[in-house]
Amino acid sequence: MPFHIVLVEPEIPANTGNISRTCAATGAWLHLVKPLGFRIDDRELKRAGLDYWPAVKLEVHEHFGEVREKLSGARFFYTSTxxxxxxxxxxxxxxxxxxxxxETKGLPEELLRENMDCVIRIPMGTAVRSLxxxxxxxxxxYExxxxxxxxxxxxxxxxxxxTDADEDGADTGMGDNGPAGAAGRSLSGTAGTDAF
Structure with a gap:
């Protein structure tokens, strides 16, 4: 079952184009909630997505309620500073x-207040307002x-x-517990060092 990325009223076509490429690379669905700050056929949007647009699973919604209804059985996480x-x-x-x-305002505060137990943030320094x-x-x-x-x-x-990593016997870092932590691998692929 794929993940879903929802952009509420995105404004900058190049950002949405880059996100579309990430969604194509990961199999995630991309949902755009109107109003959009650009047209779907915008040149900058298409350029940022390169030739990956046919691989993008895209839906455009009139309002956020449509997304909630369509994905009613899913868990929602709201990203905000x-x-x-x-x-x-x-x-x-x-x-x-x-x-x-x-990009300019983030998610509506009312939406955040209603869902504070599912609002997540990306840690960052104080020199900028947002990523x-x-x-x-x-x-x-990717997390x-x-x-x-x-x-x-x-x-x-x-x-x-x-050569595939498995073919030459290199430690792939994969085991019963998933990928090894960064401290478990060195730049040369030798396990047990702290090269990172």
Missing amino acids: KGLVPYTEFRYRPGDVFVFGK NLSNAVAIVL ALRQTGFPGLVLRGKGVDG
Whole structure:
């Protein structure tokens, strides 16, 4: 069951285009809630998504209530700088829904107040008000994917010599408990060092 990314009234086409590419790469659904700050056929939107648009599972909704109705059995998480709990503190499940607000204002405060037990935040310093929307989506989505074992995604690539990690006996970091922590692998792939 795929994750769902919901953008409520996104304003910047390049951000939505980048997010669409992330959704195509991960199999996540992308839901856009009107009004949009651009047209779906916007040149910047299409350029940011490159040639991956055919792989994007996209739905456009007239209002947020449509999303709630369509995904009524799913768990919703609302991402905001006003959140009290870091996004890493929750245990995600396939099919969860991650909601993000518009670039200039975030999610409506009323929506956040009604759902404070499911409002998550990405920790950051005080020099900026917020992260770029496409970066925030990628951070949260990939944490959910990591927690669920990256379902349907290719975990290992070919090395520079074209050899699979499993073929040359390298420690892949995968075991009964999932990926090894960063402290368990060095840059050379040797387990048990603190190279990171």
